[in-house]
Amino acid sequence: xxxxxxVPVPLSTVGVARGVTERVDVxxxxxxxxxxxxxxxxxxxxxxxxxxxxxSALTVGGTLGTFFNTDDALLFxxxxxxxxxxxxxxxxxxxxxxNTLRVATSAPGETxxxxxxxxxxxxxxxxxxxxxxxxxxxxxxASCGQCVALAYYAPGSVGALGVILGVxxxxxxxxx
Numbered sequence: 001x002x003x004x005x006x007v008p009v010p011l012s013t014v015g016v017a018r019g020v021t022e023r024v025d026v027x028x029x030x031x032x033x034x035x036x037x038x039x040x041x042x043x044x045x046x047x048x049x050x051x052x053x054x055x056s057a058l059t060v061g062g063t064l065g066t067f068f069n070t071d072d073a074l075l076f077x078x079x080x081x082x083x084x085x086x087x088x089x090x091x092x093x094x095x096x097x098x099n100t101l102r103v104a105t106s107a108p109g110e111t112x113x114x115x116x117x118x119x120x121x122x123x124x125x126x127x128x129x130x131x132x133x134x135x136x137x138x139x140x141x142a143s144c145g146q147c148v149a150l151a152y153y154a155p156g157s158v159g160a161l162g163v164i165l166g167v168x169x170x171x172x173x174x175x176x
Contacts (some may be wrong), residue, residue, distance in 0.1 A: 001042070007122045009158070010033065011031070011034070012031070012032045012033045013029045013030070013031055013032075013043075014029065014030050014032060015027055015028060015029030015030070015043075016028060016029075017055045019172075022048070022049075022052065023048060023049045023052060023055065023109060024045075024046060024047070024048055024049070025029075025046065025047045025049075026044070026045070026046045026157065027044065027045055027046070027047070027063075028042075028045075029042070029043045029044070031043075032061050032066070034067060038067065038069050038070075038096060039067055039068065039069045040066075040067065040068045040069065040122075041064055041065070041066070041067045041068075042065060043063050043064070043065035043066075044063065044064060044065070045062050045063030045064060045078070046056060046061065046062060047059050047060070047061035048060050048061070048173060054085065056083070056084055056085060056086075056092070056094065056122040057083050057084070057085055058080045058081075058082075058083045059082045059083065059096075060080075060081055060083070061078075061079070061080045061082070062077065062078065062079050062080070063077070063078040063080070063086040063167050064076070064077055064078075064103075065077075065078070071106075072105070072106050072107045073104075073106045074104070074106075074107070075102075075103040075105070076100055076101060076103055077100070077101045077103050078099065078100045078101070079098075079099045079100065079101070080097060080098040081097055081156045082094055082095065082096030082097075082119075082121075083094050083095070083096060084121065089125070090124060091122065091123070091124060091125070092121075092122070092123040092125070092131075093120075093121070093122055093123075093147065094120070094121045095118070095119055095120040095151045096114075096118075096119055097116060097117070097118055097119070098116065098117040098119065098151075099113055099114070099116050099117075100114070100115040100116075101113065101115075102114070102115075102119065105129065114142055115139065115140040115141075115142060115143060116140070116142055117137055117138065117139045117140065117141065117159075118137070118138045118141065119135055119136065119137045119138075119164070120135065120136050121133060121135045121136075122134045123136075123168075129169055129170045129171075129172075130169055131167070131170075132165075132166070132167055132168075133163075133164070133165065133166035133167070133168065134164075134165060135163070135164035135166070136161075136162075136163060136164075137161070137162045137163075137164065138159050138160075138161055138162075139159050139160045139161070139162055140159040140160060141158060141159045143158075143159060161171075
């Protein structure tokens, strides 16, 4: 906090995704900011696009992840649903819901087993292969945002608001 208000903390993730079929992608990420503070972080998962004609209109995904240090470890699963579409040659809009579940933890007193998160995403195509992403999230809608060790900006004291900035570089054909 600074002057009584929560201050945004930049977190970084470096990841890679690969299409294994026309309708299934796999992905994996490392978490460098967490590592800088002595916490290892690894996530991996898959996404399924059930509508072959419009793959981004509906996506169902799942991720497993862990954060750990010398004292504690956390294993979580995230089942998510998203959808969206291209509204201009340079703009894609979408949104969805993450359902993050704490599978196991070594931390005593952990009481938040489920953290549903709403999100909205705008992706701006900068070139054939580069996209800039702006994502707004309302994290942990089932919890009190002011009842944790760190105070988060929480509308109505529910959850926590967050902004994600991303840059995507497509190694392949650059299809959007």
